[in-house]
Amino acid sequence: MIFDRRTTLSLTGAVLAGMIGRAGAADTDTFDDDDETADFPALEFVTEPDVDVDALAEQIRGNVAVSLALLAQLREDGPGENLFFSPYSVSVALAMTYAGARGETADEMGDAMEYVLEDETLHAAFGALEAEFEQRNEDGADVDRPVPADDGNGNGDEGEREGEEEDGPAFQLASANAIWGDENYPFDDGYVDLLETYYGAGERLVDFEGDPEGAREEINEWVETQTNDRIEDLLPAGSVDEATRLVLTNAVYFLAAWEHEFNPDATEPTPFTSLDGTETDVETMHQTRELRYADVDGHQFVELPYANGQTSMVVLLPAEGEFESFEASLTVDRLATMLEAADVLEVELAFPRFGIESQFSLVEPLAELGMERAFDERSDFGGMEGDDEEVFIDDVVHQSFVEVDEEGTEAAAATAVVMEDEAAEPVERVEMSVDRPFLFYIRDRPTETPLFWGRVVDGETLQE
Structure with missing residues (x-):
């Protein structure tokens, strides 16, 4: 559910x-x-x-x-x-x-x-x-x-919300x-x-x-x-x-x-390949926006900021077929290398709702x-x-x-x-489709404190 x-x-x-x-x-x-x-x-x-x-x-x-x-x-x-x-x-x-x-x-x-x-x-x-x-x-x-973000295809509204009440x-x-x-x-x-x-x-x-x-x-x-x-x-x-x-x-x-919300009108079912190779359609959000992004040896990194500007979600998408080896070799230094490599680019992002x-x-x-x-x-x-x-x-x-x-x-x-x-200005547009196993963590940016960590490897149970 x-x-x-x-x-x-x-x-x-x-x-x-x-x-x-x-x-x-x-x-x-x-x-x-x-x-x-x-x-x-x-x-x-x-x-x-x-x-x-x-x-x-x-x-x-x-x-x-x-x-x-x-x-x-x-x-x-x-x-x-x-x-x-x-x-x-x-x-x-x-x-x-x-x-x-x-x-x-x-x-x-x-x-x-x-x-x-x-x-x-x-x-x-x-x-x-x-x-x-x-x-x-x-x-x-x-x-x-924030208001829903434009998904890069004209689906979005940067103006005031219409017919919606603030929900906290x-x-x-x-x-x-x-x-x-x-x-x-x-x-x-x-x-x-x-x-x-x-x-x-x-x-x-x-x-x-x-x-x-x-x-x-x-x-x-x-x-x-x-x-x-x-x-x-x-x-x-x-x-x-x-x-x-x-x-x-x-x-x-x-x-x-989110600092820039996804537009619900752009959400649609797309295939997600689980770790065991099975394919499941999952509701996937879309957005094209300037975000901190890196591609290190085919492993993609994107940072999604929250509205307060001091917390974010970091998504790590290992290269296709390399999730297990990437996860097993993930260290503080390797994570820091991806943080260091990140630059502000225009990212065409597809990200599952889960x-x-x-x-x-x-x-x-x-x-x-x-x-x-x-x-x-x-x-x-x-x-x-x-x-x-x-x-x-x-x-x-x-x-x-x-x-x-x-x-x-x-x-x-x-x-x-x-x-x-008892006992900066985008220099290029990149695509990132999170359609296979990935890791993510939510961090407090000023203190670099990891508040939550997660791994997503099974699409079949992702949206039950």
């Missing part, structure tokens, strides 16, 4: 990964030509505390690398299936968990998530990013919704965090204060030991509220029990209109990345525990949802970590 355009997208997460920082403006996406390998742009950190620019740039690289590593792990269970997830949601939740890790547990988590910044500097940077996104959301409230702001991005602790468990006050200070995650006391089902329902209700009821039953029945001591949650809401829902347990993917002790009795979360109590991560649950249509993008995800004790 095609998701209802009015569907509110959001993202909720708990426990996963690295990403912080503040970068220069979006139009400073440049690279140092003297470098042997392409790198992400130099960053200007403008929030407190003062963080070394070089260290912050390495942290941003680590964030992107982790998102690619998770993508590689998640696709192994369904190499022929579409998938979608939010590395940002995972990052914030896991950073909150990392704040309580000690010893080898902290070392493994830091290495797996490629943390460069340390101690409170890391969490202050996460807090700065959360504040930055909140400002992005406030700024987006003043962004006007053109851009929304908000994030919220919460920690759910058992009312009888002695959590360290310093740990709770740190999460409140940098993540705004006030402690909510629940009775896991006496009423785990009631606690589960309360957490799910919070998630539903933060996601406008679009993420339901994040924690399934039985996911928390009498041994549960802590659940960490992060919620992010994302809704963005929706994807995904659901994962992230325990095995994280363990494969080297985060093992956090999931068993060897764990050391001494920074969050009081007295001689011990906890470990029992599960990391992630759900996600994306819809892409003529007006823009809605994206949602939810993650919960359950912890238990």
